[in-house]
Amino acid sequence: MTMKPSLKIEKSKLRLPETELFGPGSRACAGCGELLAVRHALKATGSNSIVVSATGCMEVISSPYPESAWKTPWIHSLFENAAAVASGVESALKALGKSGIRVVVMGGDGALADIGFGAVSGALDRRQSLTYILTDNEAYMNTGIQSSGTTPYGAWTTTTPAGAVKKGKETPKKDLVRIMLGHGVQYIATASIAYPIDLVNKVKKAVSVDGPSFVHISCPCPIGWHFPPEKTVEIARLAVDTGMWIIYEVERGILRITYKPDRLKPVRDYLVLQGRFEHLSDADIEKIQSDCTKSYENLVNRDGKSLI
Amino acid sequence: MGRLEIMQGGAAVANAVKNCEPNVIAAYPITPATIIVESLAEFVADGILKAEYINVESEHSAISALIGASSVGARTFSATSSQGLALMHEALFNASGLRLPVVMVVANRALSAPLSIWNDQQDSISQRDSGWIQLYAEDVQEAVDMCVQAYRVAEDPKVLLPAMVCMDGFILTHVYEPVEIPPLEEVRRFLPPFNPKNKLIPECPLSFGMFADPSFYTEFKYLQHTAFMEAKKTIKKVASEFCKSFGRDNYGDLIQEYRTKDAEVVLVSMGSLIGTLKDAVDDLREKGIKVGVLKVRSFRPFPSEEIYNSIKEAKAIAVIEKDISLGLGGALLLEIRSELYSKPKKPITLGFIAGLGGRDIPKPSINRVVEKAFAAAEGRKAKEEVEFLDLRKEMI
Numbered sequence: 001m002t003m004k005p006s007l008k009i010e011k012s013k014l015r016l017p018e019t020e021l022f023g024p025g026s027r028a029c030a031g032c033g034e035l036l037a038v039r040h041a042l043k044a045t046g047s048n049s050i051v052v053s054a055t056g057c058m059e060v061i062s063s064p065y066p067e068s069a070w071k072t073p074w075i076h077s078l079f080e081n082a083a084a085v086a087s088g089v090e091s092a093l094k095a096l097g098k099s100g101i102r103v104v105v106m107g108g109d110g111a112l113a114d115i116g117f118g119a120v121s122g123a124l125d126r127r128q129s130l131t132y133i134l135t136d137n138e139a140y141m142n143t144g145i146q147s148s149g150t151t152p153y154g155a156w157t158t159t160t161p162a163g164a165v166k167k168g169k170e171t172p173k174k175d176l177v178r179i180m181l182g183h184g185v186q187y188i189a190t191a192s193i194a195y196p197i198d199l200v201n202k203v204k205k206a207v208s209v210d211g212p213s214f215v216h217i218s219c220p221c222p223i224g225w226h227f228p229p230e231k232t233v234e235i236a237r238l239a240v241d242t243g244m245w246i247i248y249e250v251e252r253g254i255l256r257i258t259y260k261p262d263r264l265k266p267v268r269d270y271l272v273l274q275g276r277f278e279h280l281s282d283a284d285i286e287k288i289q290s291d292c293t294k295s296y297e298n299l300v301n302r303d304g305k306s307l308i
Numbered sequence: 309m310g311r312l313e314i315m316q317g318g319a320a321v322a323n324a325v326k327n328c329e330p331n332v333i334a335a336y337p338i339t340p341a342t343i344i345v346e347s348l349a350e351f352v353a354d355g356i357l358k359a360e361y362i363n364v365e366s367e368h369s370a371i372s373a374l375i376g377a378s379s380v381g382a383r384t385f386s387a388t389s390s391q392g393l394a395l396m397h398e399a400l401f402n403a404s405g406l407r408l409p410v411v412m413v414v415a416n417r418a419l420s421a422p423l424s425i426w427n428d429q430q431d432s433i434s435q436r437d438s439g440w441i442q443l444y445a446e447d448v449q450e451a452v453d454m455c456v457q458a459y460r461v462a463e464d465p466k467v468l469l470p471a472m473v474c475m476d477g478f479i480l481t482h483v484y485e486p487v488e489i490p491p492l493e494e495v496r497r498f499l500p501p502f503n504p505k506n507k508l509i510p511e512c513p514l515s516f517g518m519f520a521d522p523s524f525y526t527e528f529k530y531l532q533h534t535a536f537m538e539a540k541k542t543i544k545k546v547a548s549e550f551c552k553s554f555g556r557d558n559y560g561d562l563i564q565e566y567r568t569k570d571a572e573v574v575l576v577s578m579g580s581l582i583g584t585l586k587d588a589v590d591d592l593r594e595k596g597i598k599v600g601v602l603k604v605r606s607f608r609p610f611p612s613e614e615i616y617n618s619i620k621e622a623k624a625i626a627v628i629e630k631d632i633s634l635g636l637g638g639a640l641l642l643e644i645r646s647e648l649y650s651k652p653k654k655p656i657t658l659g660f661i662a663g664l665g666g667r668d669i670p671k672p673s674i675n676r677v678v679e680k681a682f683a684a685a686e687g688r689k690a691k692e693e694v695e696f697l698d699l700r701k702e703m704i
Contacts, residue, residue, distance in 0.1 A: 049508050052376065063518035073508035075379050079374035084364060088332060088376025089508065091360035095331035095382055101510060119372065122365030228461035245394050281681075 008240055016200055017043040018148050023069040027061040031229025033219035033236060034135045036193040038106065041215070044203035047072055049102040050089055054082035054111030057142045058135065080116035081177040082107045083123040086130050102131060102207045109136045109150040111198055124212050131206045132214045137221040145224040149174040152244075153291070154284055155276045157160065157224070162279035172291070180214045181307055188212040189249035189258075193220070194236035198258050202249060218245045226275020238270040243296035253308035256273060257300065267292050312488050317448040318481040320489065321387075321413055321473075322347030324452040326357045327495040328411075328459050334362040334373035335498055336392060339425050340477040341415035358702065367392035370518040371399040372412070378408035379516050381507035386410070389477055390417035390431045397435065403441025403470045403540035404532060406517055408611060409462035409502070410470040411455065412440075416579065416630070418665040426666020427477040429579060430646035431666040433607070433639045440533055441471035442607040443538055444578040450559055451475040456490050456499060460546045463502050466538045474607075476580040476630075478666070490554055497625040498553050536609045543606055562611035564603040565618050567593060571600030573681040574619050574655075576627045578604045578640065581669055582661075585628070588674040604640065612647045619644075623685035624656040626677045628697070630663040637661075637694040656684045662697035673698050 021042035028035040038058055044066040045051070053059045053076045062069040063076065077085045086105045093101055105112070105120075112120055112134045123130055131233035139157045140146040147157040153172045156162045178186045187209045191199040199217065206213035220236050222229040240281045243264045248257040272279040280288070315323070322344050333352070335345035351357035364370045366660075367388050374384040388396065393414055403410050414432045420423035432442055443458060445451035451473060458471040475481060488500075506514055520528055540562060547561035558564075566586050568574055575585050582603045592599050602618050602625075604611070619625050628642040636642065641659035648654050660677055663669045677697065684690050 047513070050380075050508050050510070060519060061516075063515055064525050065518040065520045068515035068518060070515050071513055073510055073513045074515045075376065075508060077372060077375050077406070078399060080401060081368060082374075084369035084372035085376035085379075087362055087364070087369070088334060088373030088378075088382075089380050090376075091332050091362050091373065092377035092380035092382035092384075095358075095360040095377075098380075098509075118365055119369050122369055125364065125365070152534075209587065 014197060016040070016196060019043055019047070021047060021071040022062070023071060026069045027064065029223055029229070031056045031222040031232040033193050033221055033232050034108070034113055034137055035061070036196070037133070037135045037199070037217040037219050040193070040196045040199050041106070041118070041203045041217070042072065045072070045102060045104050045131070045207050048100060049104050049207070050075070050104055051104050052082050052086040052089060054107035054116055055079035056108040058106065058108070058110055059294055060142060081115055081119055082111055083119040083130065083132070087123045087126065087128050090128050090130055103129070104131045104133060104207065106133045106135065108141070109134065109138060110140045113176055114149045114240060122182070123184065124185060127211050129210060131203070132212070133203065134214070134216045135219045137219045137224060138173070139224050141221050141224045150176070154280050154288060156279060157276070167279060168276070176214070176216050181250065181253070185212050185214050186252055187249070189214070190216045190218070190245070190247050191212060192236050192240050192245060192247050193219050194233050194240060195247060195259060198247060205249070227273050229274060235270070235273055238265065238273070241265045242267045242270040243292050244270050246296060246299055248299065250307055253306045255299070255302050255305060255307050257303045260300065264296065290304045312486045314484050315344065315448070315487050317451065317485065318343035318484050319347045320350070320448050320452050320487045321455060321475070323489045324455045325385050326351050327490055327492045328456055328499060329357070329383065330359055330385040332360045332362065332374065332377035333385045334364050334370040334377070335386050336364050336367045336370050336388070338367070338389045338392040338479045340417060341387040341389040341392070341413065342344065343481060344413055344415070348385070351377045368399060369565045369611040371396040371403060374410045375399065375403050375406060375408055378403070378410050379508050381502065381504055383502040384410045385412065387413040387415065387479070389415040390419055393431045393435060394419060397438065400435055400438035400440055400470065405528065407468040407535070407541055408470060409459070411458045411462055411469055412470070412472050413451070413455065413685045414472045414474045415477040418473055424665040427479050428664045428666065429474065429476070430631045432472055432474045433631040436608060436639065437470070439469065441469055442469065442474060443605060444474045444607060445480065446559070446580060446582040448480055448483065448605060449487045451480055452487055452489060453554070453556065456495055457546050457550050460499050461539060463671045464542050465505070467535050467542050468504070469532070469535050469539060474579065479580045494554065498550065540609045542612065543562040543609070552664065560603055560605050560655065563614045563618060564605060566603065568600035568602060568618055570598055572623045572685060573602050573678055574622045574625045575624055575674070576600050576602045576604065576619070576640065576644065577629060578607060579630070581628060581630070584669060585673065585674060588671045591671070592675070592678060597678065607640070615644060616647055616651055619655055620651070620653040622655045624658060624681040626660060626681040627657045628660045628662050628669070628674070628677060632661050632664070632694070658684055658690055658695070660695050660697045667698065669697070
């Protein structure tokens with residue numbers, strides 16, 4: 001399937017930059033979705049940036065001393081403090097009179113949406129010029145697939161197991177975009193590794209914002225979602241094609257859905273490929289379908305309009 | 309030479325820090341450290357200090373922001389206390405492991421529960437193993453001077469460790485004392501600009517904070533430990549240079565000895581209690597009682613040799629401290645006892661837990677400690693292994 005952007009993209013933006021700022025030979029699992037997200041995001045941030053990573057899969061696979069995959073200056077401190085560390089980096093650059101360097105915060109759903117969320121909120125409140133790249137694989141994968149705030153409804157994880165009385169995660173995914181809107185973030189986007197040009201263009205926009213910006217990227221994880229590693233991109237695309245993951249941007253409060261499938265595929269197509277949903281009954285899938293349709297329509301109806 | 313002014317402790321320390329020209333300050337309010345960062349916020353607001361001031365949402369983020377700032381090559385500062393320091397715990401280890409010379413004033417305060425805003429030293433003592441240099445000030449002037457010295461020590465390329473300047477909450481932070489603020493020009497001469505070899509810059513993309521597997525981790529810790537051993541020498545050198553450059557009387561480096569030469573009993577402590585101890589000792593000396601004071605100025609690195617040389621001829625020592633490792637005893641006492649174990653001379657060691665949660669330690673109580681120490685020296689065994697000084701037994 002080819003990408004059909006709802007808005008015109010300039011020709012120069014239809015090609016991926018050739019620069020690779022994430023070196024080959026990292027320890028990522030075969031089929032790692034997060035790795036694709038980071039690799040493409042770095043193409044957009046460019047070499048004149050400093051990356052602050054939170055503890056997580058990406059930090060572990062990219063930095064086993066003395067080998068590093070990072071070709072930008074890079075710092076990892078702790079799990080929950082990436083936004084605060086980045087705040088310090090940004091302030092120091094200002095204090096030392098170094099302009100033009102963009103500070104990028106990279107973290108997973110645990111780091112940026114759960115344990116480190118307080119630090120994100122504080123840095124947003126201060127309007128620090130940071131770009132947050134949330135690589136969302138929908139659970140704590142580095143520690144072995146535990147439920148997080150962005151784990152979707154019904155998903156099996158090791159801490160939301162499907163048993164005789166429980167059917168996986170009992171609450172839906174946190175809506176990070178709305179939380180960002182609540183902080184007055186001027187550029188917010190969601191992206192998918194299945195649509196890399198869209199992803200790169202969004203990150204490019206995000207790093208050019210004077211102030212905070214946020215890009216939430218869906219990153220399928222073969223280990224945690226239970227699917228064969230060669231299906232990563234297929235599953236990422238199905239998420240978009242079923243409406244389970246909508247790619248859009250919110251610029252100064254105005255919503256723009258950057259890709260709308262002609263017709264949504266049934267969510268079942270997406271769910272059945274993943275072992276984490278295999279315990280779901282027809283009725284459960286029906287509920288997920290109904291919730292998905294509702295939120296998709298809700299968003300489509302607001303396309304081009306203000307969300308504030 | 310600066311001029312003598314009457315200033316509140318917290319404000320005085322802020323003035324000294326201002327003259328060290330930190331590039332980034334990150335802070336979160338907590339009593340009694342707040343006045344330090346409030347003063348610095350005013351300096352920044354007035355343009356007297358050109359620094360980025362980050363109002364963070366927690367102490368954990370305060371220290372984290374300084375980790376980020378220091379890794380870019382900025383000189384950094386924060387101040388905190390008690391629960392705030394405890395909340396920083398995780399990141400303290402990280403700052404040290406990353407070898408970032410952050411300087412922070414700790415306004416020593418008790419830890420909850422029960423909640424207490426008043427002074428003791430449980431907060432910083434509890435961070436003993438976090439990899440921070442810990443210096444304890446006796447009075448406001450020493451706290452002021454210690455800030456300048458702390459930057460010099462911490463930023464020394466052979467050291468590169470973060471440093472805490474510990475000053476007793478309220479007793480020093482809120483007291484008004486005549487102090488001399490090290491003048492800006494003189495501080496500039498004494499403290500070279502911070503320019504670390506390794507920093508985050510796009511021209512030379514380094515990776516900070518990588519993970520180390522079992523074949524590398526130990527060596528990182530060894531190097532940190534070596535840096536602490538190096539810091540012992542640096543603290544001595546910097547303290548002596550400081551006193552010469554700024555015309556101060558010598559108030560010690562790793563330790564300070566007060567009338568210990570022929571002392572049969574030596575009182576050992578840290579922080580503001582030292583002033584009271586010296587005063588009590590002066591009174592006792594007038595009565596011909598041979599007693600002295602040992603001030604431990606650096607708790608980490610721990611000056612084992614210096615302490616031993618200072619107490620080895622005494623018959624007994626009494627360690628009076630404002631902290632307790634519950635279930636065992638006072639932390640300072642334990643360190644000294646462990647040091648004596650391998651040494652030929654072993655004065656009797658008595659431990660007193662005092663001043664917890666801000667309880668006053670008056671001179672009569674100190675006199676009782678001295679009496680007990682002499683009694684022990686004469687062979688009478690102390691009743692309790694760990695004695696809580698001035699314990700209100702009627703309440704228990």
